[in-house]
Amino acid sequence: MSQSFNLDAVLYFPWVRFIKKSLAIPHFSVADISKIDPEKIKYYGFKGLIFDKDNTITAPYINKIHPTVLEAFSQFQSLYGDRIVIMSNSAGTKDDKDYEDAKKIESDLGIKVLRHDKKKPGGIAEVNEYFGCSPTELVMFGDRIFTDVVFGNRYGILTIHTALLTEEGDNKTAAKVRRYELPLIKKWIKRGVTPPYHEKYHPDICLESLI
Structure with a gap:
């Protein structure tokens, strides 16, 4: 299933681009989820994990955990169980x-796929309903800045940006946007733009940062 028009992202983009740049800056940026310490996330009191799917834990449109992150994802699963969802x-x-x-992914991967009416950077209502805790107690993992990262930062979630796992099969529109957004946030970071304050932020959550 290919991605279609995302009204929420289009409407919210000018606000981030010109007014609230900090929403596009992740708390951590890593090569992949193996560079994040799951034990530390648990230790610091995070109660749930939200993962984008394509190019975060799987290759695009493939319902199989990518070999690069298979061991790491298994560690997250052992600690969080059904407190993990895919939000696509x-x-x-x-x-x-x-x-x-969604049903096919759940069958193939054994991971809950969140049903949500609004696309990221919208969709917090269903997240709150599923987890039943403060958004500040959640972690968002994703490869897209203006959807995954902005969604998390917009609602007070700790945000972890991951580099793409593979270019093979990548959505053409997503690839074009990615070539725009990554250089842009790197420029903002050089100018001193920082991510929103997060009360549970601790540097040792990240084992190896890209930024």
Whole structure:
């Protein structure tokens, strides 16, 4: 299932681009999820994990955990169990007829796919309903700045940006946007823009940072 038009991202982009740049800056930026210490995340009191799917834990449109992050993801699963969800901007949205893609992913991966009406950077209502805790007690992992990272920062979630796992099969639109957004946030960081304050931020959560 390919991604379709994302009204929330389009409407929110000018606010981030010209007014609230900090929302686009992740708390951590890493090569992949193996560079994050799951024990530290648990130790510092985070109660749930939200993962984007494509190019965060799987290759694009493949329902199999990518070998690069298989061991790391298993560690997160052992600590968090059903307190892990996939939040995609395709599967589990209104574009996903009868949630067939979401059901297929759940069957193949054994991971809950969150059903949500608004695409990231919207969709917090369903997150709150599922986890039943403060957003500040959640962690968002994703490869996209203006959807995954902005969503997390917008609602007080700790944000972890991951580099893409593979270019093979990557969505063409996503690839074009990524080539724009990554250099942009690096420029902002050089100018001193920092991520929003997070009460549970601790540097030792990250084992190896890209930024």
